[in-house]
Amino acid sequence: xxxxxxxxxxxxxxxxxxxxxxxxxxxxxxxxxxxxxxxxxxxxxxxxxxxxxxxxxxxxxxxxxxxxxxxxxxxxxxxxxxxxxxxxxxxxxxxxxxxxxxxxxxxxxxxxxxxxxxxxxxxxxxxxxxxxxxxxxxxxxxxxxxxxxxxxxxxxxxxxxxxxxxxxxxxxxxxxxxxxxxxxxxxxxxxxxxxxxxxxxxxxxxxxxxxxxxxxxxxxxxxxxxxxxxxxxxxxxxxxxxxxxxxxxxxxxxxxxxxxxxxxxxxxxxxxxxxxxxxxxxxxxxxxxxxxxxxxxxxxxxxxxxxxxxxxxxxxxxxxxxxxxxxxxxxxxxxxx
Amino acid sequence: xxxxxxxxxxxxxxxxxxxxxxxxxxxxxxxxxxxxxxxxxxxxxxxxxxxxxxxxxxxxxxxxxxxxxxxxxxxxxxxxxxxxxxxxxxxxxxxxxxxxxxxxxxxxxxxxxxxxxxxxxxxxxxxxxxxxxxxxxxxxxxxxxxxxxxxxxxxxxxxxxxxxxxxxxxxxxxxxxxxxxxxxxxxxxxxxxxxxxxxxxxxxxxxxxxxxxxxxxxxxxxxxxxxxxxxxxxxxxxxxxxxxxxxxxxxxxxxxxxxxxxxxxxxxxxxxxxxxxxxxxxxxxxxxxxxxxxxxxxxxxxxxxxxxxxxxxxxxxxxxxxxxxxxxxxxxxxxxx
Numbered sequence: 001x002x003x004x005x006x007x008x009x010x011x012x013x014x015x016x017x018x019x020x021x022x023x024x025x026x027x028x029x030x031x032x033x034x035x036x037x038x039x040x041x042x043x044x045x046x047x048x049x050x051x052x053x054x055x056x057x058x059x060x061x062x063x064x065x066x067x068x069x070x071x072x073x074x075x076x077x078x079x080x081x082x083x084x085x086x087x088x089x090x091x092x093x094x095x096x097x098x099x100x101x102x103x104x105x106x107x108x109x110x111x112x113x114x115x116x117x118x119x120x121x122x123x124x125x126x127x128x129x130x131x132x133x134x135x136x137x138x139x140x141x142x143x144x145x146x147x148x149x150x151x152x153x154x155x156x157x158x159x160x161x162x163x164x165x166x167x168x169x170x171x172x173x174x175x176x177x178x179x180x181x182x183x184x185x186x187x188x189x190x191x192x193x194x195x196x197x198x199x200x201x202x203x204x205x206x207x208x209x210x211x212x213x214x215x216x217x218x219x220x221x222x223x224x225x226x227x228x229x230x231x232x233x234x235x236x237x238x239x240x241x242x243x244x245x246x247x248x249x250x251x252x253x254x255x256x257x258x259x260x261x262x263x264x265x266x267x268x269x270x271x272x273x274x275x276x277x278x279x280x281x282x283x284x285x286x287x288x289x290x291x292x293x294x295x296x297x298x299x300x301x302x303x304x305x306x307x308x309x310x311x312x313x314x315x316x317x318x319x320x321x322x323x324x325x326x327x328x329x330x331x332x333x334x335x336x337x
Numbered sequence: 338x339x340x341x342x343x344x345x346x347x348x349x350x351x352x353x354x355x356x357x358x359x360x361x362x363x364x365x366x367x368x369x370x371x372x373x374x375x376x377x378x379x380x381x382x383x384x385x386x387x388x389x390x391x392x393x394x395x396x397x398x399x400x401x402x403x404x405x406x407x408x409x410x411x412x413x414x415x416x417x418x419x420x421x422x423x424x425x426x427x428x429x430x431x432x433x434x435x436x437x438x439x440x441x442x443x444x445x446x447x448x449x450x451x452x453x454x455x456x457x458x459x460x461x462x463x464x465x466x467x468x469x470x471x472x473x474x475x476x477x478x479x480x481x482x483x484x485x486x487x488x489x490x491x492x493x494x495x496x497x498x499x500x501x502x503x504x505x506x507x508x509x510x511x512x513x514x515x516x517x518x519x520x521x522x523x524x525x526x527x528x529x530x531x532x533x534x535x536x537x538x539x540x541x542x543x544x545x546x547x548x549x550x551x552x553x554x555x556x557x558x559x560x561x562x563x564x565x566x567x568x569x570x571x572x573x574x575x576x577x578x579x580x581x582x583x584x585x586x587x588x589x590x591x592x593x594x595x596x597x598x599x600x601x602x603x604x605x606x607x608x609x610x611x612x613x614x615x616x617x618x619x620x621x622x623x624x625x626x627x628x629x630x631x632x633x634x635x636x637x638x639x640x641x642x643x644x645x646x647x648x649x650x651x652x653x654x655x656x657x658x659x660x661x662x663x664x665x666x667x668x669x670x671x672x673x674x
Contacts, residue, residue: 044519059656277657279639280504284661286631292665294626301618319396323388324621328629337534 025057031156043148058155065154066263069163069179077211079115083122088252096160097153098130143174170302181262183207188217207258249313352609362394368493376425380485395492396622402491403600406516416452425589427463433497434490480511518599522546525558550580
């Protein structure tokens with residue numbers, strides 16, 4: 001095949017991808033589950049150009065979604081709670097979607113699966129879109145995927161987007177920053193663990209849930225949290241403590257009320273999704289720098305290493321900072337300070 | 338105070354910091370534990386200039402250290418094993434230090450503490466330097482701290498640096514990349530869990546340990562792993578499976594032998610610390626870009642947002658990618674492609 005023909009073919013296949021992405025984005029905006037799933041997969045992949053292309057075509061939402069982050073220790077019943085919360089919202093006509101974040105390690109992944117599958121079944125019955133996002137190895141990759149996925153779910157017209165994290169690491173905390181409303185789920189009998197939890201997570205939570213209210217000591221646990229919370233409250237938002245139990249479907253209504261009233265509070269203060277928009281900008285900026293500078297210079301670093309073999313050679317223990325400074329200086333050579 | 342006086346004072350205090358860092362680095366090279374601890378704390382802090390200053394002054398090591406990463410599921414007895422491994426090395430005259438990585442979440446942090454404290458006591462008795470590194474919130478911050486800490490421990494003249502991770506997340510895996518030798522610790526009766534572990538971690542490990550060999554089924558577990566490993570072996574290094582138990586101190590000798598023989602294997606192939614040197618370069622490059630470009634542009638982003646109030650304003654749902662592109666374009670305006 002001649003060079004011209006190859007170029008023509010390349011352009012054609014680009015054209016095809018172009019059409020496909022436009023179709024995909026239309027599908028997303030019509031709330032087609034298959035399109036949403038595919039769009040999220042594409043955003044999850046590590047091709048930054050593709051991610052940018054899709055998210056750009058999705059554009060600004062016609063209506064802002066409210067992002068609710070649900071976190072808490074493993075085994076506290078978050079999946080079951082989310083299943084009931086989400087289907088309860090649907091019953092009230094509030095369209096919502098669920099993102100389950102899986103930042104677990106290779107050693108602790110398995111145990112959560114069962115509950116997630118039961119949740120998935122429940123959500124399917126209620127026609128709720130649900131998707132898991134897993135670690136793909138890249139630093140910060142999970143929170144980048146989550147940002148993209150939320151934008152897609154917002155474009156699909158969801159009013160509420162519920163994000164579940166297993167609370168298993170730094171990635172989870174980064175993702176919690178996406179949420180307009182953070183719900184911390186606890187259970188009776190945690191005792192000492194609450195002391196450990198207090199540092200950090202308590203402060204950033206907007207709503208507290210005591211799950212498994214049918215258990216002994218539930219009301220004491222609620223009282224404990226209420227005491228801690230009332231001492232810490234420094235904003236206009238009085239943080240509620242809500243009790244839930246899978247034995248009583250009605251109990252989720254108070255949680256829905258609390259979530260909707262925090263949404264209203266944010267809207268009144270013009271702060272719905274402000275933090276998220278800023279994270280989108282920061283991530284886009286990081287991507288842009290990575291694509292145009294960092295990845296190019298890393299390639300250069302590998303070239304330097306493999307050609308001159310300077311790094312593997314015993315005596316040339318070069319100062320990494322000088323190498324880095326030189327690489328960047330050369331890159332910016334003609335730029336103005 | 339006049340401007341001149343202020344400047345003079347500033348210079349003086351800089352001079353003082355300068356002297357202190359030089360003293361600190363001398364202390365590190367004399368293997369003073371207090372200096373090592375302080376240097377690691379400074380590298381752990383988020384001031385990139387200070388980190389750069391210290392690591393640069395530490396310079397190239399006179400003798401390369403061998404970095405051993407020890408990983409495995411929580412509760413498998415890693416801390417006890419490391420205590421015995423490290424003191425066993427000391428008995429043989431092999432100077433070593435221990436870094437314990439704590440990438441745990443706010444929800445799961447507490448349970449490990451007891452074993453770590455027992456390990457710390459054991460190590461103190463053997464005059465081994467031991468330090469924990471914890472998550473400080475920044476993306477990739479933990480692996481950055483670990484890189485710096487290893488460099489400091491190497492400068493202090495340690496021949497072996499043992500890194501323990503709880504295997505609790507992405508950060509742990511990043512840090513495992515620092516290790517010349519990865520030791521995967523398992524125990525009898527894991528059964529199904531080994532299936533889950535197989536993905537990823539098994540492939541990158543160089544030595545396998547069945548700990549708690551006094552337990553029932555220990556020899557079957559060893560045989561299982563030996564079978565899996567022998568099928569997967571594609572390099573000249575035949576990956577050994579070693580049994581250990583805290584009931585028999587002698588059992589750690591075979592682990593020490595395996596570690597030393599992998600070190601010898603790497604040295605013969607000129608590959609000791611090659612991967613680590615490359616990570617140091619990459620990290621230095623990322624720091625350099627972050628300091629000179631990313632952090633400046635993020636500040637600019639905040640300025641744009643707060644001044645024009647463009648992002649919090651309802652109708653201006655700007656495309657984050659266009660904002661990012663423009664910011665970077667302006668920055669690089671005069672640079673050459």
